[in-house]
Amino acid sequence: xxxxxxxxxxxxxxxxxxxxxxxxxxxxxxxxxxxxxxxxxxxxxxxxxxxxxxxxxxxxxxxxxxxxxxxxxxxxxxxxxxxxxxxxxxxxxxxxxxxxxxxxxxxxxxxxxxxxxxxxxxxxxxxxxxxxxxxxxxxxxxxxxxxxxxxxxxxxxxxxxxxxxxxxxxxxxxxxxxxxxxxxxxxxxxxxxxxxxxxxxxxxxxxxxxxxxxxxxxxxxxxxxxxxxxxxxxxxxxxxxxxxxxxxxxxxxxxxxxxxxxxxxxxxxxxxxxxxxxxxxxxxxxxxxxxxxxxxxxxxxxxxxxxxxxxxxxxxxxxxxxxxxxxxxxxxxxxxxxxxxxxxxxxxxxxxxxxxxxxxxxxxxxxxxxxxxxxxxxxxxxxxxxxxxxxxxxxxxxxxxxxxxxxxxxxxxxxxxxxxx
Numbered sequence: 001x002x003x004x005x006x007x008x009x010x011x012x013x014x015x016x017x018x019x020x021x022x023x024x025x026x027x028x029x030x031x032x033x034x035x036x037x038x039x040x041x042x043x044x045x046x047x048x049x050x051x052x053x054x055x056x057x058x059x060x061x062x063x064x065x066x067x068x069x070x071x072x073x074x075x076x077x078x079x080x081x082x083x084x085x086x087x088x089x090x091x092x093x094x095x096x097x098x099x100x101x102x103x104x105x106x107x108x109x110x111x112x113x114x115x116x117x118x119x120x121x122x123x124x125x126x127x128x129x130x131x132x133x134x135x136x137x138x139x140x141x142x143x144x145x146x147x148x149x150x151x152x153x154x155x156x157x158x159x160x161x162x163x164x165x166x167x168x169x170x171x172x173x174x175x176x177x178x179x180x181x182x183x184x185x186x187x188x189x190x191x192x193x194x195x196x197x198x199x200x201x202x203x204x205x206x207x208x209x210x211x212x213x214x215x216x217x218x219x220x221x222x223x224x225x226x227x228x229x230x231x232x233x234x235x236x237x238x239x240x241x242x243x244x245x246x247x248x249x250x251x252x253x254x255x256x257x258x259x260x261x262x263x264x265x266x267x268x269x270x271x272x273x274x275x276x277x278x279x280x281x282x283x284x285x286x287x288x289x290x291x292x293x294x295x296x297x298x299x300x301x302x303x304x305x306x307x308x309x310x311x312x313x314x315x316x317x318x319x320x321x322x323x324x325x326x327x328x329x330x331x332x333x334x335x336x337x338x339x340x341x342x343x344x345x346x347x348x349x350x351x352x353x354x355x356x357x358x359x360x361x362x363x364x365x366x367x368x369x370x371x372x373x374x375x376x377x378x379x380x381x382x383x384x385x386x387x388x389x390x391x392x393x394x395x396x397x398x399x400x401x402x403x404x405x406x407x408x409x410x411x412x413x414x415x416x417x418x419x420x421x
Contacts, residue, residue, distance in 0.1 A: 001075070005046045010073035012045045017061050034058040084135075086128050091119055092136070095129070099137055107133055155187060159323035162186040163212070163219040164260040167200050167229060168268075170286075171277045178286060180267070181208045184260045185216075186223075188319035189303050191263070191294060192216040196287050202232045203341075203377040209235075210339045210378070213242065216320070217327035221245045223257045234341045234377065241338045242330065270297060340374045347371060352399055356380075359399040364410065 014021075020033045027033065034055035043050040064072035084092065091114065098110060105113075111129045114120045156162045165183045172178065176198040183193035193212025197204045213219075222244050224230035231248065239246050249256035271293040280286050302313035314322075330338075345353035351364045353373055360373060360383055373396065376382040384393040 001046070006074050007070075008045055009075065010070050013061050013073045014065065014070065016042060017058055017065065020058065020062050021065065030059065030062070031055060034062075084128065084132050086124060087132055091124075092132065094119055095132060096136060099133070157187065158326045159185055159188050159190070159320045160217050160219045160326050160328070162221040162223055163192060164223045164257040165205070165209075165230065166225065166257065166260045166264060167205075168264040170196070170268075170272060173198070173277075173280060173283065173286065178283065180264075180290070181205055182260055182263060182267075183208060183212050184263050185219075185316075185320060186259060187323070188316050189259065189263070189305060190216075190316040190320040191299060192219075192320075194290075194294070196283060196290060198283065200229050202229055202234055205229050206235060206238065206339055206377045209238075210335055213330055214332060214335055217329050218242055219244055221247055223247050223249065225249055225257075226251055237342065238339050242335075266298070267294075336376075339377065341377050343373050343375065345371060345373055355383075360396045361399045361404075362396050363394065 016037065017034075019037065020030050023030060023033060028036070037058055038053055038055045041050040041052050061073060087095075094114065094117070095110065098105065098113060107130050108126065110133070111120070111124075111126055114124075114129075115122070163183050163185055165181070167179050167181050170178045170180055178196060178198055179200045181193075181195045181197065181200075181204060182191060184190065185192050192215070193208045195204060195208040195211075209222075222239060224246065226248055236246060255261065267290075271290060275289060280289070299317050300315050302315055303319075304313060306314040306316070306319045308314065343353075343355050345355065347353055347362055347366045347369055349367050351367060352359045352361055353371070354360075355373060355375060358380060362371065362373075362385055366385070371385050373383060373385050374393075381398065383397070384395050386392070387394055
């Protein structure tokens, strides 16, 4: 029983014995008053149980109150607290040995092992084992992800100082896994970007990030997990050009970006767990359902962590818009040039280069030369190379071998060199 409930019971006891405590000379004796009170059942305010108390108990409460005040009526902790009478020293020793050998064993499996060894029987409850393990191995109270970690609650002062991003799995749709990519602003809890896809890859995250920056401005930092989706050359290059600093959590330590992790849980509880997933026919219907939940139910709903001095809570959108001076937009044409994937390739003698198992056709003048090919990750049909002399863009396209079978070839190829300027 916690301290608050103990105090509630003590206050209730004072109310029960108050006629005895305030007895006047002309009133009945203390014993007679106690006997009168004890003639009716009294209901405990915490447990809700009604029972009869003896006059002697009521007089003892009076004595405790008169000698020690309210503290005298507050129940004391058990003197044998921490003593496990149901566990013999042999059982306690064996439990510690098993925990040393298998530090991550669950308490249920621990009890099963003890039963298999014949050390205990079914009469020993699981709760007794749990209490002993908490006492003998206090570190097991914490999940492994938090052990030996210096955790501190943090929050950036202004919007767009730091964004946190993560991917979470939703359900299977038409035989494919559906995942949700989220980007949330640390200071305001505003969902600045999201996307629902059937593939968790770098190209999809670049699309989400580009859209988030176009709508809400450029963040100073981006806090991410390790993994191919978030730790790749294309994302690092795009963020460097946009002036965004990439920061990564420790491996298998998603708790370092707890705001987006907690948001994933909120969205699953508020949306995913309350919809009929089988009613969706395609990804567009999933996106529509999520969008209809996100904006009225989260972004425009007061958030308990965004309380003002007067106690009222702001919505994530209101908190985000308070920092207008920290929202720096990037022109769309510049974003288009930033969010492209660059690949260095050597042109084959058939005037092609291969990128992500896709063949692109470049002018024959560049055969056997190393070139840089630029591809829009959101539209791989949009690709180009730079002329080494004029530095102009030269559009390239995917190879169509059937079309090339009927295309006339040039008689003479002029390779790019300085004299051709």
